[in-house]
Amino acid sequence: MVAATDESLMGVRDRAILLVAYDSLCRRSELVSLIFEDLTINNQDGSIKLKLRKSKTDPQGIGKNLYLSNEAQLALKEWIDKSKISSGKIFRAITATGKIKDSLNSSHVGRIYKKLAKLSKMDASIIKNISGHSMRVGAAQDLMLSKASFPVIMDRGRWSKVDTVMRYVELNSHHINS
Template sequence: MLININHTAKEILIKTVEKIEGAYAPSTIRAYKSNFEVFIKYCDENNATALPAKPETVAMFIKTLSSHLKSSSIKIAVASIAALHNLNSLKDPTQHPDVKIEMRRMYRILGRYAKQAYGINKDLLDKMVAATDDSLRGFRDRAILLVAYDSLCRRSELVSLNVEDVLIENDAIKLKLRRSKTDPHGLGKNLYLSHDAQKTLKEWLDKSGISSGKIFRAITVTGKIRGSLNSSYIGRIYKKIAAKSNADSNVIKNISSHSTRVGAAQDLMISGASMAILMNRGRWSKTDTVMRYIEAVNL
């Protein structure tokens, strides 16, 4: 009987993912799916039903995860369980007092601190740009670095940009960001670039011959341009360029796809930008998120 119940949970998960396709960000859907699959596996191993789940099952799941995951990962896992229940009009077990108590216990043990990516500020950015060559990959990497820094784009936003989003006014280039994490309805926002970023972006498009579709694309070892660039590669690209620039090994270790966004925010704060300007430039909706980005700045 248990197997049939959890087999049904797997089917409901698949149908739910199909139902919310296009209504949620792809990264959110992937998180819901992967985390709930882990929860189903846990339930199978512990003779428990996954959907609908009992509060005591979720509480024990949290306790189990606390032995090997960070608090931020556990928070996402619990949010995924809540989402699957809510999206299927089932009672949310994560709202039960026992689950909330276990979450509080988990936070007291593990803490709430989320490790911040190392910021690629202007000084490091210049060194990394200088470390690129004049190969096709070099032109692409320079454009990625400079556009990402000027626009404060998240990795998903960066790889979503199309040639059709390049707007030219009075010989100046700006980009139209059609959709972002804090703009789910696609109202759009113009992204303004520095002279160097405009020049480098134009050089990449000219050298690559890309005239439509995605601006930033994967390049094979033989130099062939592919149709798109997976967002997961952005952090790897940054790390490789940082290594070429002879950056410190600890710096390279802590660089991620968010590093240009972090560094640009820190540089803006140092330059005297107000919180309102920072939030507008970075398209943040919460001040505490911005504060996490700039807290590492040594004034």
């Protein structure tokens, strides 16, 4: 799906959304709540640190630093540079005329994934099952397939209950024992 993005403003945004969502295991509501003020950009090496202020399992708002791969950091930096965002929400809606709005509704996340899946020429049976949680599910399943422990998966996805993680990874659990 990343390969289906282009260099347009929307393509750059969508690539950043995909990569940040996958690496961070953000829920769609968390993804659209990320703000510029929670970014720390190292001017020497260009690396980016991103903090999630508040999540479903962190109602006190203690926050958590999110892991981002080099590829996700580059995509996020490209989006920030191209969009000229310097405060407020990081991920924002873009009108058909290319105007950047103030925010992005969490319901748009699944639509972006489905659009990119169609552009990737994925089978319709797969596309119909894509949702705003698909990057989170896929990342959790990939962590399980890479033999990450449950505590590691729970920490990365900010889950507080093992049974919740099990629902995310159960589809691939048969691959682990093969």
